[in-house]
Amino acid sequence: MVLSFNLVDEFALIALKAHITYDSQGMLATNWSTKSSHCSWYGISCNAPQQRVSAINLSNMGLEGTIAPQVGNLSFLVSLDLSNNYFHGSLPKDIGEIPQSLFNISSLRFLNLEINNLEDDxxxxxxxxxxxxxLKLSINQFIGGIxxxxxxxxxxxxxxxxYNKLTGGIPREIGNLSNLNIxxxxxxxINGPIPAEISISLHCTGLISLIIAFREVFQWIFVNIFLISKD
Known part of the structure; x- marks a missing residue:
């Protein structure tokens, strides 16, 4: 059973490699080989003793392509960092949505897709x-509201x-994030007022840094608010 799960992880990584159309360093072409364990591949970390993929770090590699939907099959994935590359297109809808009939739901805790060309409405x-x-999605082409x-x-x-192309305001539901620091x-x-819910006196008691830029007519208004938590 462990072997079959490991093959699922390996197939997911092979699919990710196949969706990369340009590898400026040639690292994946030479290092990601089925002749060796996928846990030894560059940028891959596995947990013990299951040897399931727990982290992928392919940041700053000049990779171009799309994110394979099979990444959603990595049910033990905790950290995914594809930042500062040239990934483009829409995001696969099943990132983080692992079918319970096959595996446990992924415990993804760290997701960094900054500095790419990803777009979605x-x-x-x-x-x-x-x-x-x-959750890091800055410097992409995302549109629509938060x-x-x-x-x-x-x-x-x-x-x-x-640094995206979002519209609308900050939903007050963001104020429910009591553990939010940044x-x-x-x-x-985005535009409009900062919801009252986002304040140290209400829900976001841990918020220490709020950085917002509003564009109003022909001028930029930069708002930098640094809140010190009660702790």
């Missing part, structure tokens, strides 16, 4: 990743959505 699918602590559903990520500590929305395209 909604980012509510991230609300399925219930264990997320850090979904209210993100307010259900009760474990979220850091949220980065800056909310970064600079140059994200």
């Amino acid at each position: 909604e980012i509510s699918s991230f609300s399925h990743c219930r264990e997320l602590r850090v 979904p209210q559903a993100l307010g259900s990520l009760s474990n979220l500590e850091e949220l980065y959505l800056g 909310l970064h929305l600079a140059s994200s395209g």
Whole structure:
């Protein structure tokens, strides 16, 4: 049974490799080989003793392509970092949505997709990743509003959505994130007032950094608020 699960992880990684159309360093082409255990591949970490993939770090590698939907089959994945590459297109809808009939739900805690060319008209699918602590989506091409559903990520500590093409305001549900330490929305395209719920005196008692940039007519208004928690 352990072997079959390991093959699922290996197939998911092979699919990820197949969706990468350009590898500037040639690392995946030479290192990601089925002749060796996928746990020894560059950027891959596995847990013990199951030897299931727990972390992927392919940041700053100049990779170009799309994110394979099979990544959603990595049910033990805790950390995924694909930042500072050239991934493009829409996000696979099953990231973080592992069918319970096959595996346990993934305990994804750290997700960094910053500095890519990803685009989507909604980012509510991230609300399925219930264990997320850090969500970094800055410097992409995301459009639409900040979904209210993100307010259900009760474990979220850091949220980065800056430098996208978002619209609308900050949903008051974000104020439900009592563990949120950092909310970064600079140059994200959002507008409107900061909800009263996002304050140290209400729900976000742990918020220490709120960085927001609003564009109003022909001028930029930068709001940098640093709140010190009661602790």
